[in-house]
Amino acid sequence: MAPRVLIADKLSPAAVDIFKQRGVEADVKTGLSKDELLKIIGDYDGLAVRSATKADKDVIAAAAKKLKVIGRAGIGVDNVDIPAATAAGIVVMNTPFGNxxxxxxxxxxxxxxxxxxxxxxxxxxxxxxxxxxxxxxxxxxxxxxxxxxxxxxxxxxxxxxxxxxxxxxxxxxxxxxxxxxxxxxxxxxxxxxxxxxxxxxxxxxxxxxxxxxxxxxxxxxxxxxxxxxxxxxxxxxxxxxxxxxxxxxxxxxxxxxxxxxxxxxxxxxxxxxxxxxTPHLGASTVEAQENVALQVAEQMSDYLLTGAVTNALNSPSVTAEEAPRLKPFVALAEKLGGFAGQMVDFGIKAIDIAYEGEVSALNTRPLTAAALSGVLRPMLEDVNMVSAPAVAKERGITVSESKQDDSPVYESLVRITITTEKGKRSFAGSLLAGAPRVVEVKGMDLDAPFAPTMLYVNNLDKPGFIGNLGALLAEAGVNIATFNLGRVAAGEDAICLVGVDQDPDAALLGKIQALPHVKEARALRF
Known part of the structure; x- marks a missing residue:
């Protein structure tokens, strides 16, 4: 379904043409009262304004379920509540150079x-x-x-x-x-x-x-x-x-x-x-009005169609050229962050994201934002790439990035280390044929694709464990889609990541936890 944009202030007709040429539906409804805007804004993916329409916290609250981007044709964004938009995960863009x-x-x-x-x-x-x-x-x-x-x-x-x-x-x-x-x-x-x-x-x-x-x-x-x-x-x-x-x-x-x-x-x-x-004529030339209208239409279309972010005031920039290359890494960072976030039960003090190999040469700010959103989402359901950095800062979580050109095994590796009141936990992931995979947990190597529902078990590597686990899953009617193992050495600490077709309930997790040599069992959802 094509994205829909509401043009709430007067823009050059050329902007409407750009939206349509790019495959974005654009409705022009100017001069709306606040009540009128509140009634319809929830139907749109994007809102294009100049200075007349006020995108305040009420408008953003009414739009938060669907709205992804607010584009201001001009430089000033006094009429947009940026903190409210950020909290709702809405990108706010302006056009600082058009006029x-x-x-x-x-x-x-x-x-x-x-x-x-x-x-x-x-x-x-x-x-x-x-x-x-x-x-x-x-x-x-x-x-x-x-x-x-x-x-x-x-x-x-x-x-x-x-x-x-x-x-x-x-x-x-x-x-x-x-x-x-x-x-x-x-x-x-x-x-x-x-x-x-x-x-x-x-x-x-x-x-x-x-x-x-x-x-x-x-x-x-x-x-x-x-x-x-x-x-x-x-x-x-x-x-x-x-x-x-x-x-x-x-x-x-x-x-x-x-x-x-x-x-x-x-x-x-x-x-x-x-x-x-003069009556606020600074941007009032034919050329400037045309420029900012065309610019905001291009920027909003790029974001809605490709994920490219230009001139955003509350989100890292991603060029149209970068977007396709970054997309699989954004997915990896978000899923790996989600894995890490679901494995943490105590207050998070710090999050470090390390980039190794080819990924270190990319624009990593959006990847870090994606990783943060993954880590925080288990605790804060509505957090996303836009709001996550601000949410982490509000909660006093220290966020750091590190990069190194080489990765010993993989072309690219992303490692997320979470510091809590109880210590540190580290998780690493990579891409295989463009698909995100978990490749290290607790310092143990493995190679597991992500599945919508996964079972994580940490155990001592002893004979009979896999058979016992399989029997419990079969008894509960839970089908195994993928099964991946990692261990320190024979008889020592081990983990298994199991992709399953049914969601394990608390009773099943309790039975798995009660198996001999099992230290920890969790259901993970992506």
């Missing part, structure tokens, strides 16, 4: 408009006035531009500003010195930027750390006559404090495309001298 150039160009345009007071001069001139002496602008050549945020959009603004022969300083805790040199900007602390910048532009998301980053205190520390441009997010600047400094003449001008409350029908900044406002 980058358009947004950067809007910031540059706002900077020019502010520097030369273009909107006010236009109104005055068209009103029949000729106030040539009133509109004295400032030249941008040789001035210092201060970037707050030097990511994708910020770097494009820096490039354009350098082309205007401006000097560029940048404050961004995540900007490496090497990347700053590559961009041609000087990396500075915020205090330095405030003291030196003739123009400040903001290009950072709104977080607890960036909220009011241009506070009343920080605005007061800027150069007299500074120009401030915000085409990023409302809430990065204290609007009331900025209005005061505009009125006092300390700030020479400001140009905002975004506001704390939108739509901004009224705002404390409106009417201030040399203040320019």
């Amino acid at each position: 980058s150039i358009t947004t950067a160009e809007h910031a540059i345009a706002m900077m020019f408009a502010c520097a030369r007071q273009l909107p006010a001069a236009d109104l005055s001139t068209q009103a029949g006035k000729w106030e040539k002496n009133r509109f004295m602008g400032v030249e941008l050549y040789g001035k210092t531009l201060g970037l707050i945020g030097a990511g994708n959009i910020g770097s494009i603004v820096a490039d354009r500003a350098l082309g205007l022969k401006m000097k560029v300083v940048a404050y961004d805790p995540f900007l490496s010195p090497e990347r700053a040199v590559e961009m041609g900007v000087e990396k500075v602390e915020l205090d330095q930027l405030l003291a030196r910048a003739d123009v400040i532009t903001l290009h950072t998301p709104l977080t607890d750390k960036t909220r009011n980053i241009l506070s009343a205190e920080n605005l007061a520390r800027t150069k007299k006559g500074v120009l401030i441009v915000n085409c990023a997010r409302g809430g990065l600047v204290d609007e009331a404090a900025l209005r005061k400094l505009l009125d006092e003449g300390h700030v020479g001008g400001a140009a905002f495309d975004v506001f704390v409350e939108e739509p901004a029908k009224e705002n404390v900044l409106f009417g201030a001298e040399n203040f320019i406002a």
Whole structure:
């Protein structure tokens, strides 16, 4: 059955065409009320939105049984409850690069408009006035531009500003010195930027750390006559404090495309001298709207059809090229994790996943996420690849990865070691003809395919055990599909993994546990 996607906000018709060409059913239903959305969202595998539709915890709860992906055509995901989506195992994607150039160009345009007071001069001139002496602008050549945020959009603004022969300083805790040199900007602390910048532009998301980053205190520390441009997010600047400094003449001008409350029908900044406002037009060009719509349709289709994950905010990325190669290893990691999780009865303190051989050269983050979901699922039924890393972190479980190029026996080997309050248990698996197999338990080698239901028995290797086990299974009407053995040495510790066609009940497990020399018996389900 073809995956179904609900397009809840207006997207380019080309996006609908992409979904259909890729074999994904797409229903366009825009302008839905929350109640209307809640009634139908449970029928869809994917939800495509812009900024109008709110995918809050209620919507995600109503969609959790089926919804696999939420795609935001644009960069900001303020309208998506990412923690709720993660807990529900829903991948959240955005399109961070589709409107980058358009947004950067809007910031540059706002900077020019502010520097030369273009909107006010236009109104005055068209009103029949000729106030040539009133509109004295400032030249941008040789001035210092201060970037707050030097990511994708910020770097494009820096490039354009350098082309205007401006000097560029940048404050961004995540900007490496090497990347700053590559961009041609000087990396500075915020205090330095405030003291030196003739123009400040903001290009950072709104977080607890960036909220009011241009506070009343920080605005007061800027150069007299500074120009401030915000085409990023409302809430990065204290609007009331900025209005005061505009009125006092300390700030020479400001140009905002975004506001704390939108739509901004009224705002404390409106009417201030040399203040320019646009209605969140940063991404509003024909090219950008087309780009983000096409991008989100491609990304969602790739994920629903192949498992490729691009620009996800809560899941490891997997390229379309990687997805087919990773698929069997994801299955191995998840089943091996499920094996390990069902073998543990005490609180998990740490999980280590080791990759040996060819698999170590692959993108192992999705494999680790799959292994974690397998380990945790016996305890937390609804956990999956998306939610597992967050769930492990919430529970204080230490997760580590290790890699080595060579594997002594297998082309690729995955080993999961669980540390509990009682000690460690290790399990290893590999692929045979693309199918997952268990190849080591408790340090004992064996070679067992996974079956939907399996019986695990740990015993001393003594004559008669296999016959006794077979008799008990026959007596209970449980048919053996596969039977695999491993041992340390004759007469010592041994294990058997039996694929069975019927689910062993507690009574049967009790009888197996009571057999001579049996240490442990468990039913495993995959």
